[in-house]
Amino acid sequence: MKTISLPLSEAPAPAQAWFAPMLASLRRSGKLLFGSPLNAVLTLLFGAMLVVTVPPMLRWLVLDAVLFNPDPAACRAASGACWSFIYAKSGQLLFGIYPVDERWRPALVCLLILALLGWSVRPASWTPRLLQLWATALALIVWLMGGGLGLDEVPTSSWGGLPVTLILTVVAIGIAFPVGILLALARRSTMPAVRIGAVVTIESVRGLPLLSILFVASIMLPLFLPEALLPDKFVRALIALTVFASAYLAEVIRGGLQAIPKGQYEAAAALGLPFWRTQYLVILPQAIRVVIPALANTIIVMIKNTSLVLVVGLFDLISSGKAALADPAWPSPAAETFLFIGAIFFFLSFSFARFADFLERRGPASR
Amino acid sequence: MLSDARTRSIVIQCGLVAAVIGAAALLVTTTFANLQMRGIPIGFDFLTTPSRIVISEAILSYKSRDPYYWAIVVGLANTIFISALVIAFSSVLGLIVGVTRLSSNPLAAGTCRVWVEIARNSPPIVLLIFLYSLWWKVLPPVGDALNPLPGVFASMRGFVIPAARFEIDGAGAALILAAMLLGLVAWRASSLRRFRSEMAWGTAALLLLGLWSADFAVSLDWPVFTGSNFRGGLELTPELSTILIGLTIYTTGFIAEIVRGGVLSVGTGQWDAGRSLGLSRTQILRLIVIPQMLRVIIPPLNSQYINVVKNSTLAIAVGYPDFLAVMNTIISKSSHSIEGVFIILGVYLALNLTLSSAANWYNRRIAIVER
Numbered sequence: 001m002k003t004i005s006l007p008l009s010e011a012p013a014p015a016q017a018w019f020a021p022m023l024a025s026l027r028r029s030g031k032l033l034f035g036s037p038l039n040a041v042l043t044l045l046f047g048a049m050l051v052v053t054v055p056p057m058l059r060w061l062v063l064d065a066v067l068f069n070p071d072p073a074a075c076r077a078a079s080g081a082c083w084s085f086i087y088a089k090s091g092q093l094l095f096g097i098y099p100v101d102e103r104w105r106p107a108l109v110c111l112l113i114l115a116l117l118g119w120s121v122r123p124a125s126w127t128p129r130l131l132q133l134w135a136t137a138l139a140l141i142v143w144l145m146g147g148g149l150g151l152d153e154v155p156t157s158s159w160g161g162l163p164v165t166l167i168l169t170v171v172a173i174g175i176a177f178p179v180g181i182l183l184a185l186a187r188r189s190t191m192p193a194v195r196i197g198a199v200v201t202i203e204s205v206r207g208l209p210l211l212s213i214l215f216v217a218s219i220m221l222p223l224f225l226p227e228a229l230l231p232d233k234f235v236r237a238l239i240a241l242t243v244f245a246s247a248y249l250a251e252v253i254r255g256g257l258q259a260i261p262k263g264q265y266e267a268a269a270a271l272g273l274p275f276w277r278t279q280y281l282v283i284l285p286q287a288i289r290v291v292i293p294a295l296a297n298t299i300i301v302m303i304k305n306t307s308l309v310l311v312v313g314l315f316d317l318i319s320s321g322k323a324a325l326a327d328p329a330w331p332s333p334a335a336e337t338f339l340f341i342g343a344i345f346f347f348l349s350f351s352f353a354r355f356a357d358f359l360e361r362r363g364p365a366s367r
Numbered sequence: 368m369l370s371d372a373r374t375r376s377i378v379i380q381c382g383l384v385a386a387v388i389g390a391a392a393l394l395v396t397t398t399f400a401n402l403q404m405r406g407i408p409i410g411f412d413f414l415t416t417p418s419r420i421v422i423s424e425a426i427l428s429y430k431s432r433d434p435y436y437w438a439i440v441v442g443l444a445n446t447i448f449i450s451a452l453v454i455a456f457s458s459v460l461g462l463i464v465g466v467t468r469l470s471s472n473p474l475a476a477g478t479c480r481v482w483v484e485i486a487r488n489s490p491p492i493v494l495l496i497f498l499y500s501l502w503w504k505v506l507p508p509v510g511d512a513l514n515p516l517p518g519v520f521a522s523m524r525g526f527v528i529p530a531a532r533f534e535i536d537g538a539g540a541a542l543i544l545a546a547m548l549l550g551l552v553a554w555r556a557s558s559l560r561r562f563r564s565e566m567a568w569g570t571a572a573l574l575l576l577g578l579w580s581a582d583f584a585v586s587l588d589w590p591v592f593t594g595s596n597f598r599g600g601l602e603l604t605p606e607l608s609t610i611l612i613g614l615t616i617y618t619t620g621f622i623a624e625i626v627r628g629g630v631l632s633v634g635t636g637q638w639d640a641g642r643s644l645g646l647s648r649t650q651i652l653r654l655i656v657i658p659q660m661l662r663v664i665i666p667p668l669n670s671q672y673i674n675v676v677k678n679s680t681l682a683i684a685v686g687y688p689d690f691l692a693v694m695n696t697i698i699s700k701s702s703h704s705i706e707g708v709f710i711i712l713g714v715y716l717a718l719n720l721t722l723s724s725a726a727n728w729y730n731r732r733i734a735i736v737e738r
Binding site: 029033035039043047049192193194197204208209211212216219220224226227300304307308310311318334338339349350353 | 376379380383384387394397398400401402467470471472473474475478484485487488489490491492493494496497500501504673676677678680681683684691695698704705707708711712715716719720
């Protein structure tokens with residue numbers, strides 16, 4: 001048998017200088033940046049913009065900034081940002097007017113919620129047991145924040161900062177989710193009264209700004225309800241957020257319900273399943289799987305929306321920032337404070353958005 | 368009996384209606400009891416009484432002895448003014464940013480991506496408060512105002528830009544408006560096609576008469592810096608400018624993503640097909656790509672525009688008197704909270720329904736007509 005000699009080139013490659021890879025990548029990026037007239041114009045335009053804006057920003061953010069020196073006088077003297085203020089006031093910024101000696105409690109609550117959120121985003125943990133876990137955690141959170149049973153009692157009027165934001169988000173979505181499912185089912189009902197009720201509820205809530213709903217909740221609830229039943233400010237804001245989230249979640253879930261082929265209903269009917277068991281065992285598990293990316297987006301919107309509760313006098317991150325700024329000992333570094341608060345929100349919703357992307361890439365989950 | 372599906376559905380619906388009516392009746396009686404207990408009168412008569420509230424800035428003229436209803440109109444005009452400007456700016460910017468994100472140029476695409484991520488992941492209210500806090504940090508006092516473009520000044524007191532002033536006589540304006548209406552009817556109404564040439568002549572005659580009697584004049588009011596103040600021009604306060612800039616930055620991020628999705632949704636095969644038909648680049652863009660893109664873009668764009676109207680309520684965070692802020696002041700001043708809340712709900716629902724029905728009409732026009 002004749003051996004076939006493979007045309008392996010044994011000849012030495014042309015001598016490669018050590019900088020050749022760099023040169024190649026430079027050439028590649030040069031082609032990307034200046035390959036066509038349009039690209040060259042874009043590069044010059046954006047390059048000029050960055051050259052004008054980035055160095056002053058960098059000087060303010062880092063180079064001229066006071067980083068750790070906890071002396072307000074240093075901040076007055078510096079021309080850059082005053083990060084030591086954030087550092088010195090971090091407790092007040094994060095936990096608001098919560099009693100200073102008890103700050104470990106809201107800190108624990110924040111860690112608990114974040115850990116649970118991180119745990120819950122794993123597709124592997126989407127089981128009914130997750131609900132039990134959240135229910136237990138919620139009881140623990142209420143106990144830790146509110147006190148009783150051995151802990152000092154802290155009224156909701158002194159809750160503040162990050163835990164308020166996190167609790168409002170999580171609880172509002174937690175209640176709004178089942179309500180949203182009911183509304184979505186009602187909107188697809190064959191009974192006209194039920195359907196019209198759902199349509200009117202969903203569309204009027206979606207047609208209103210959240211701020212106006214928050215205002216209505218804080219102005220109208222005291223008039224609607226007898227004095228004895230009146231919930232406090234925290235619960236009023238929570239009701240408004242829940243109503244708002246329910247309507248949006250209902251529309252997302254309705255999208256999922258519409259994606260379920262008719263055959264699934266017919267199969268369930270052939271098995272003799274009654275309405276609620278059809279929904280619970282056959283339809284909803286599939287419908288919700290389809291819309292998980294959309295649900296994640298709605299949750300991001302809700303995380304951002306909780307920042308609005310400050311206008312009805314709740315002590316969230318923004319209000320605690322404003323309170324910290326009122327300290328006359330410091331030069332009131334407002335831009336730094338709001339940048340810090342914005343960064344917290346950005347971190348929360350950006351990581352959630354990446355998670356939503358991951359779900360979208362994974363495609364509709366199937367068992 | 369309940370096993371019969373029809374009967375059961377009727378029973379459930381009757382039960383629901385009864386529950387809604389019962390809850391409403393309970394709420395109304397408690398509310399009236401509460402109102403009576405606090406001695407709060409009810410009714411819309413207060414709208415015509417002088418308001419004596421302060422509206423710090425308005426695009427319509429307002430004095431504190433004007434009646435309440437005029438204060439409401441002034442607030443609503445502010446809301447519509449902000450929303451319209453933000454929608455216009457962010458549509459243009461969103462188109463540019465969205466297309467630039469698809470560019471092969473890493474510098475341009477990366478910068479636009481940073482913009483989009485910041486806008487999409489930060490709460491608009493934090494963005495507004497942050498920008499507002501920057502105002503006094505970045506801009507110089509009025510004495511040495513920045514003058515980046517001729518006629519544009521930026522200082523701690525806000526922006527001053529050239530203003531266009533239109534002067535027109537009322538009767539002439541009415542005639543021109545009538546000419547426009549007639550022209551529109553002549554152009555659109557197919558049932559009146561027989562009279563088209565008569566209507567065209569009528570339009571032209573009305574227009575000429577209107578222009579002749581209108582004393583139409585446009586003058587550009589150029590701001591002049593007098594050392595401590597500005598004369599002429601249009602002044603935009605820091606509050607108004609912050610809202611316009613902040614909401615535009617925010618909305619642009621979302622519109623850019625919608626535009627990007629729309630461009631990506633039209634496959635490259637469509638370009639190839641157009642080229643094989645011998646169409647030019649602009650023809651492909653105009654006849655094939657853009658119509659398909661619009662179909663994808665319009666529904667989400669519409670909900671973004673509605674979001675702009677909703678987000679304009681955040682003006683309250685920097686103290687600009689938009690409709691909701693004015694209503695809030697009115698409610699606390701007049702203690703007509705029930706009436707105020709009904710006005711708030713009615714106005715926002717009407718605004719958003721108008722916007723979405725306009726978009727739905729347009730959407731139906733461009734939708735695929737399947738025969």
